[in-house]
Amino acid sequence: MASDTLTLYDLNKKIQSVTTKAFPDPLWVMAEILEIQVNRSGHCYMELIEKSGTDEKIIARSRATIWSYKYRILRPYFETTTRSQLHAGIKVLVKAEVSFHELYGLSLNITDIDPSFTLGDLEMKKREVIKKLTADGVMEMNKELILPEVPQNIAVISAKTAAGYGDFIDSLLNNSYNFRFNITLYPAIMQGDAAERSIISALESIFKKEEMYDAVIVIRGGGSQADLECFNSYNLALNIAQFPVPVITGIGHERDETIADLVAHTSLKTPTAVAEFLVDLMVRFADLLNHLREAINKSATWILQRQELLIAQKASDLSHLIKSSLTQEEHALETLYGRLKSGAGTGNMKVSNHLKSYSQRIKYAWNSFSKQQEFELAALNKRKTRSTREMIMQQKRHLGSIEKNIELTDPAKVLERGYSISYIDGEAIKSAKNVKNGDKLLTKLSKGEIHSIITKNGK
Amino acid sequence: MAKNEISYKAAVTEIEEILEAIEDGNMDVDELTVNVKRVTELLKLCKDKLHKTEKEVNKILEADQEE
Amino acid sequence: MAKNEISYKAAVTEIEEILEAIEDGNMDVDELTVNVKRVTELLKLCKDKLHKTEKEVNKILEADQEE
Amino acid sequence: MAKNEISYKAAVTEIEEILEAIEDGNMDVDELTVNVKRVTELLKLCKDKLHKTEKEVNKILEADQEE
Amino acid sequence: MAKNEISYKAAVTEIEEILEAIEDGNMDVDELTVNVKRVTELLKLCKDKLHKTEKEVNKILEADQEE
Amino acid sequence: MAKNEISYKAAVTEIEEILEAIEDGNMDVDELTVNVKRVTELLKLCKDKLHKTEKEVNKILEADQEE
Amino acid sequence: MAKNEISYKAAVTEIEEILEAIEDGNMDVDELTVNVKRVTELLKLCKDKLHKTEKEVNKILEADQEE
Numbered sequence: 001m002a003s004d005t006l007t008l009y010d011l012n013k014k015i016q017s018v019t020t021k022a023f024p025d026p027l028w029v030m031a032e033i034l035e036i037q038v039n040r041s042g043h044c045y046m047e048l049i050e051k052s053g054t055d056e057k058i059i060a061r062s063r064a065t066i067w068s069y070k071y072r073i074l075r076p077y078f079e080t081t082t083r084s085q086l087h088a089g090i091k092v093l094v095k096a097e098v099s100f101h102e103l104y105g106l107s108l109n110i111t112d113i114d115p116s117f118t119l120g121d122l123e124m125k126k127r128e129v130i131k132k133l134t135a136d137g138v139m140e141m142n143k144e145l146i147l148p149e150v151p152q153n154i155a156v157i158s159a160k161t162a163a164g165y166g167d168f169i170d171s172l173l174n175n176s177y178n179f180r181f182n183i184t185l186y187p188a189i190m191q192g193d194a195a196e197r198s199i200i201s202a203l204e205s206i207f208k209k210e211e212m213y214d215a216v217i218v219i220r221g222g223g224s225q226a227d228l229e230c231f232n233s234y235n236l237a238l239n240i241a242q243f244p245v246p247v248i249t250g251i252g253h254e255r256d257e258t259i260a261d262l263v264a265h266t267s268l269k270t271p272t273a274v275a276e277f278l279v280d281l282m283v284r285f286a287d288l289l290n291h292l293r294e295a296i297n298k299s300a301t302w303i304l305q306r307q308e309l310l311i312a313q314k315a316s317d318l319s320h321l322i323k324s325s326l327t328q329e330e331h332a333l334e335t336l337y338g339r340l341k342s343g344a345g346t347g348n349m350k351v352s353n354h355l356k357s358y359s360q361r362i363k364y365a366w367n368s369f370s371k372q373q374e375f376e377l378a379a380l381n382k383r384k385t386r387s388t389r390e391m392i393m394q395q396k397r398h399l400g401s402i403e404k405n406i407e408l409t410d411p412a413k414v415l416e417r418g419y420s421i422s423y424i425d426g427e428a429i430k431s432a433k434n435v436k437n438g439d440k441l442l443t444k445l446s447k448g449e450i451h452s453i454i455t456k457n458g459k
Numbered sequence: 460m461a462k463n464e465i466s467y468k469a470a471v472t473e474i475e476e477i478l479e480a481i482e483d484g485n486m487d488v489d490e491l492t493v494n495v496k497r498v499t500e501l502l503k504l505c506k507d508k509l510h511k512t513e514k515e516v517n518k519i520l521e522a523d524q525e526e
Numbered sequence: 527m528a529k530n531e532i533s534y535k536a537a538v539t540e541i542e543e544i545l546e547a548i549e550d551g552n553m554d555v556d557e558l559t560v561n562v563k564r565v566t567e568l569l570k571l572c573k574d575k576l577h578k579t580e581k582e583v584n585k586i587l588e589a590d591q592e593e
Numbered sequence: 594m595a596k597n598e599i600s601y602k603a604a605v606t607e608i609e610e611i612l613e614a615i616e617d618g619n620m621d622v623d624e625l626t627v628n629v630k631r632v633t634e635l636l637k638l639c640k641d642k643l644h645k646t647e648k649e650v651n652k653i654l655e656a657d658q659e660e
Numbered sequence: 661m662a663k664n665e666i667s668y669k670a671a672v673t674e675i676e677e678i679l680e681a682i683e684d685g686n687m688d689v690d691e692l693t694v695n696v697k698r699v700t701e702l703l704k705l706c707k708d709k710l711h712k713t714e715k716e717v718n719k720i721l722e723a724d725q726e727e
Numbered sequence: 728m729a730k731n732e733i734s735y736k737a738a739v740t741e742i743e744e745i746l747e748a749i750e751d752g753n754m755d756v757d758e759l760t761v762n763v764k765r766v767t768e769l770l771k772l773c774k775d776k777l778h779k780t781e782k783e784v785n786k787i788l789e790a791d792q793e794e
Numbered sequence: 795m796a797k798n799e800i801s802y803k804a805a806v807t808e809i810e811e812i813l814e815a816i817e818d819g820n821m822d823v824d825e826l827t828v829n830v831k832r833v834t835e836l837l838k839l840c841k842d843k844l845h846k847t848e849k850e851v852n853k854i855l856e857a858d859q860e861e
Binding site for chain 5: 293296297300301304307308310311314315317318321322325326328329
């Protein structure tokens with residue numbers, strides 16, 4: 001046996017002393033809770049791990065303990081701050097003493113916890129889920145469904161025994177208006193690790209009878225305030241968002257809404273609030289019906305009154321119209337009579353004027369005729385005088401010119417100018433040819449005659 | 460009466476024909492007197508008719524008013 | 527009755543036609559008396575009709591009001 | 594009377610024929626006196642006729658107006 | 661009944677048509693009496709219908725309220 | 728008288744015939760003398776007639792004018 | 795049941811349509827009664843649907859308790 005051989009106890013004791021030496025003070029350690037368990041004496045035992053950032057492979061693992069006296073203080077501190085329980089899957093920042101026990105091995109003794117680290121982590125997770133749902137395009141899907149005015153047929157997802165459920169049913173069915181609801185419970189686990197799967201399976205059951213329901217109510221009453229983490233789950237939100245019936249949540253939180261609330265059609269704070277909301281819808285509808293009834297009453301009355309007025313108006317119109325029509329007709333007849341009187345008068349006047357104009361026309365015609373005739377006779381008279389005188393004058397001129405011609409031709413006149421005519425044997429001599437010597441010549445002059453004998457003939 | 464044998468309208472037509480002939484100057488002076496006499500007769504006839512009609516019309520209208 | 531053979535409207539139309547002819551001076555004096563008489567008759571007929579209608583209408587309207 | 598045997602129109606025609614003959618120089622001086630005398634007589638006849646007609650027409654028209 | 665053969669609306673329309681014709685003066689006096697009688701009948705018919713309807717409507721609405 | 732047996736027209740015609748013959752120049756002095764004498768006589772006759780006619784016509788025309 | 799054949803929404807829509815027609819004044823008086831009756835029926839149907847006639851609370855709660 002080698003000299004350096006140690007008993008296990010010795011070895012562990014050695015590790016214990018090294019460890020104690022190496023980690024004299026507590027350290028702040030970041031880790032994820034893999035498992036968590038509280039035993040009967042109130043001690044809390046956890047299995048902490050660290051996953052690789054890339055492939056989610058566990059790269060470190062350690063046990064950790066919160067002793068009951070500490071746990072009683074840390075648990076409420078953590079839960080009120082984060083509104084989440086210490087449960088598997090969350091990341092924590094804890095102050096831990098590294099202790100090594102020869103019998104139990106290495107363990108981290110947690111003395112303090114920083115809830116704000118977990119809170120940040122949860123918030124980040126929540127944001128990631130919202131981001132994913134938004135990327136899926138389902139965030140608004142359930143909100144876009146139309147909630148019937150009268151959601152009477154209701155599927156409720158709740159823990160069967162929960163006080164919230166009882167309150168809900170009570171205020172719904174005992175409403176003071178006697179409204180009627182058909183409620184079907186789909187029981188589910190509403191907290192803890194199993195809640196997500198349980199609620200989704202309830203939704204799936206409802207989905208099979210989808211057409212029977214006007215709304216799906218998800219309520220959770222009375223449980224711990226720090227029990228809401230399951231309602232931030234991506235899977236549950238995806239199921240609610242895509243559900244074909246409007247989902248109304250009444251999960252019982254007071255501050256932040258869960259993702260289930262965000263994607264639901266309507267989210268209310270408590271189950272009772274949901275019940276009031278539903279009753280209120282009914283009241284509003286009943287009001288609408290009353291309002292419509294009154295409106296019908298008013299309209300019908302109005303229409304009848306209006307028609308009555310109209311008919312009365314027509315009756316009075318008739319009487320007025322008839323009277324005015326008859327009066328008008330009477331006036332028209334009087335006008336016609338007046339026209340007859342004046343017409344017959346003017347007719348005669350016209351005709352008699354016409355006759356007067358004839359007398360005048362005769363006068364004018366006669367005057368112009370007689371003037372014309374007188375004028376013509378006067379003209380003829382003038383023509384008579386003028387033409388007679390002209391004729392006489394012309395004859396005078398004619399005779400005068402003849403006289404002149406004769407004077408020029410008269411032999412006696414010729415002789416007066418010194419000419420003479422010689423005769424032989426009574427014949428006027430025009431040539432010396434036949435004249436012989438001794439012929440007795442008688443020469444006539446203007447005044448007197450000369451007798452002579454030819455002695456020489458100069459032929 | 461012979462006078463009534465000619466209607467008012469015909470009388471007026473004849474008057475106008477004679478007047479036109481005189482106005483055109485186509486009438487022999489010898490016929491003129493005859494024609495003027497004719498026109499005068501016709502005018503008288505028309506006037507008589509007119510007066511008679513006037514009286515009758517007035518009688519009718521007065522009778523009507525009394526009603 | 528013969529009177530009823532002509533409607534009120536037709537009577538008025540005839541009256542107006544005759545009046546227009548008289549007013550235009552296109553009417554033969556010989557026809558004037560006849561036409562004036564006709565118009566007077568037609569006017570009387572119209573008035574009678576009017577009065578009769580008035581009475582009947584009043585009777586109907588009064589009966590209606592009493593209801 | 595013989596004078597009336599010739600109409601106004603015929604008288605005017607004869608006057609015109611004689612005057613034309615004088616104006617054309619176709620008339621024998623021996624006949625001139627006779628013809629001038631004839632024209633003068635015819636003119637007188639026409640004037641007389643005209644005046645007589647005038648008187649008659651006036652008489653008729655006056656009578657007409659008096660009515 | 662023959663009365664019911666005409667609807668309220670048709671009755672009102674007919675009343676209005678007759679009234680318009682009277683107003684326009686296009687109605688022959690001869691037809692006036694007949695038409696006035698007709699309008700009066702139609703008015704009565706309308707009133708009757710109106711009262712009957714009023715009663716029925718009231719009955720229905722009251723019955724509804726009592727529930 | 729023989730003088731009057733020849734008309735004015737015939738006298739003028741004869742004068743013109745003689746003048747034509749003289750103008751032809753074929754006339755003997757003795758004939759010439761005879762013819763000239765004849766023409767002279769005829770001229771006188773014509774002149775006398777003309778004067779007489781003138782006087783008569785003037786008398787007629789003047790008388791006409793006085794009217 | 796026949797009642798359930800019409801949904802709230804359809805009932806309200808029908809009521810509103812009838813109401814509009816009445817308010818527009820386009821409704822014949824003859825149709826008024828029928829339509830008011832129809833509206834009243836629809837209203838009754840809706841109210842009946844709304845109000846429960848039997849109390850179901852206990853039934854549910856009891857059933858719940860038994861589980």
